[in-house]
Amino acid sequence: MRSVDGAMSHPLLDKINQGQATVAVIGMGYVGLPLAVAFAEAGFPVVGIEQDPRRVAALQRGESYVEDIPSRRLVECMQAGRLAVSADPLPLASVDVVIVCVQTPVSPNGEPDLSAILRAGDAIARHLHPGMLVVLESTTYPGTTEEVLLPLLERGGLRVGHDFFLAYSPERIDPGNRQWTVQNTPKVVGGITPFCREIACALYQRVTTQVVPVASATTAEMVKLLENTFRAVNIALINDIALLCERLGVDVWEVIDAAKTKPFGFMPFYPGPGVGGHCIPKDFRILDWRAQRLGYASRLLAETHRINAGMPGVVVEKVAHALARQGRSLAGAQVLVLGVAYKPDVADTRDSPALEVMRLLRERGAEVSFHDPHVPTLHLDGAVLERVPLEAGLARADCVVIITAHSAYDWPWVVTRSRLVVDTRNATAGIKGQDAIVVRLGVGERRR
Numbered sequence: 395m396r397s398v399d400g401a402m403s404h405p406l407l408d409k410i411n412q413g414q415a416t417v418a419v420i421g422m423g424y425v426g427l428p429l430a431v432a433f434a435e436a437g438f439p440v441v442g443i444e445q446d447p448r449r450v451a452a453l454q455r456g457e458s459y460v461e462d463i464p465s466r467r468l469v470e471c472m473q474a475g476r477l478a479v480s481a482d483p484l485p486l487a488s489v490d491v492v493i494v495c496v497q498t499p500v501s502p503n504g505e506p507d508l509s510a511i512l513r514a515g516d517a518i519a520r521h522l523h524p525g526m527l528v529v530l531e532s533t534t535y536p537g538t539t540e541e542v543l544l545p546l547l548e549r550g551g552l553r554v555g556h557d558f559f560l561a562y563s564p565e566r567i568d569p570g571n572r573q574w575t576v577q578n579t580p581k582v583v584g585g586i587t588p589f590c591r592e593i594a595c596a597l598y599q600r601v602t603t604q605v606v607p608v609a610s611a612t613t614a615e616m617v618k619l620l621e622n623t624f625r626a627v628n629i630a631l632i633n634d635i636a637l638l639c640e641r642l643g644v645d646v647w648e649v650i651d652a653a654k655t656k657p658f659g660f661m662p663f664y665p666g667p668g669v670g671g672h673c674i675p676k677d678f679r680i681l682d683w684r685a686q687r688l689g690y691a692s693r694l695l696a697e698t699h700r701i702n703a704g705m706p707g708v709v710v711e712k713v714a715h716a717l718a719r720q721g722r723s724l725a726g727a728q729v730l731v732l733g734v735a736y737k738p739d740v741a742d743t744r745d746s747p748a749l750e751v752m753r754l755l756r757e758r759g760a761e762v763s764f765h766d767p768h769v770p771t772l773h774l775d776g777a778v779l780e781r782v783p784l785e786a787g788l789a790r791a792d793c794v795v796i797i798t799a800h801s802a803y804d805w806p807w808v809v810t811r812s813r814l815v816v817d818t819r820n821a822t823a824g825i826k827g828q829d830a831i832v833v834r835l836g837v838g839e840r841r842r
């Protein structure tokens with residue numbers, strides 16, 4: 395696989411470098427769809443393999459369900475014949491490259507659920523052929539590619555590094571982020587063998603500006619978990635500091651703004667009602683699970699979960715307390731939740747802290763409704779809730795709880811139409827509501 399001058403040579407490498415390698419992406423979700431479009435736009439023939447019939451039907455109609463990918467871009471790729479979608483894994487039999495982007499949830503007790511990776515791996519194993527490159531992108535515990543996926547792929551007798559190539563490259567996409575995209579976010583790549591890594595690096599060099607090779611697939615898996623654990627731990631830290639600031643009678647948001655003027659050694663994180671989405675709440679728990687299997691109990695990771703998972707309860711206590719100060723009980727109160735997506739300007743409600751806040755409010759007897767410009771309906775404990783019209787919802791609410799500060803909201807307008815606001819995002823800082831009383835998370839009452 396090396397020529398006499400030491401350069402890599404392999405027919406697959408030539409195909410990649412000429413943009414002619416056929417690429418399959420398994421799992422056309424928030425990660426897989428942008429990646430498939432990036433490869434198609436770079437000129438590769440791409441097939442997206444998706445098991446969810448509703449997603450397949452939407453894509454085949456040329457409709458994108460991922461905000462970052464306008465339907466127009468999808469349609470252009472499809473009309474140019476560079477992107478097709480299939481519910482059947484059969485195209486795997488003839489592609490050169492397959493990239494796995496399936497979901498990796500954790501169970502309530504923190505155990506990673508690899509069933510989607512196993513099913514995808516099984517489909518690949520049935521169609522594995524010489525010269526194929528397989529890359530796992532799903533977030534998973536360090537060791538998965540080598541210990542779980544590799545044995546599956548080698549069961550038919552083909553050998554990694556000789557007959558086929560296997561690598562791990564974590565997906566770093568940040569949905570809704572217009573500055574950092576698949577194309578300009580550096581891509582970390584670790585292979586099972588050095589040649590696996592080199593060939594995977596060559597692939598990603600075609601769609602990203604910078605590729606960062608690391609020693610092994612397990613190293614690359616650990617890189618991803620470090621990145622998201624770093625975020626989860628720092629969010630827990632600032633949530634803790636926010637609750638302390640309340641007791642100190644200071645404003646945590648002002649503290650953060652001042653602290654971040656330090657040009658080195660500090661990075662701002664912000665408190666909130668908890669963490670959500672398909673990454674931050676679970677990725678450090680995957681690491682914790684792996685650590686425990688290795689006989690290492692991380693107290694920091696356990697505490698991170700306890701603090702962040704406890705924030706919805708803190709918010710509900712704030713609502714109850716704020717209502718009590720107005721002589722009202724939470725039981726029977728009308729509470730309007732603003733923003734139910736897990737972060738601003740996206741429609742994704744997976745693991746959103748809004749869901750837990752709404753659940754806890756209902757348990758305490760509140761009448762809960764919601765508004766979100768991106769989410770028309772919400773599934774909560776088997777019920778389907780419809781978004782209420784904003785103005786009417788504000789007029790009816792005894793308390794408005796800001797969970798996600800979408801940029802579409804006009805906060806002064808919201809505040810002036812509300813009787814009581816509990817703001818977990820500092821969206822209302824500096825706004826004087828005529829009659830509204832605004833309670834901000836992390837802001838204590840001044841003592842003088």
Ligand SMILES: NC(=O)c1ccc[n+]([C@@H]2O[C@H](COP(=O)([O-])OP(=O)(O)OC[C@H]3O[C@@H](n4cnc5c(N)ncnc54)[C@H](O)[C@@H]3O)[C@@H](O)[C@H]2O)c1
Pocket residue numbers: 420421422423424425426443444445446449495496497498510513514517531532533534565566567568569672673
């Ligand atoms: N969403 C993010 O912001 C983000 C960012 C970085 C990494 N990740 C990681 O990337 C992975 C994917 O996340 P996502 O948000 O795209 O998930 P998702 O649920 O939106 O997409 C996964 C898709 O894979 C499909 N699928 C599962 N098994 C399949 C199979 N065997 N064949 C065909 N299709 C199959 C599912 O139907 C689903 O549509 C996860 O491991 C996640 O932790 C996510």
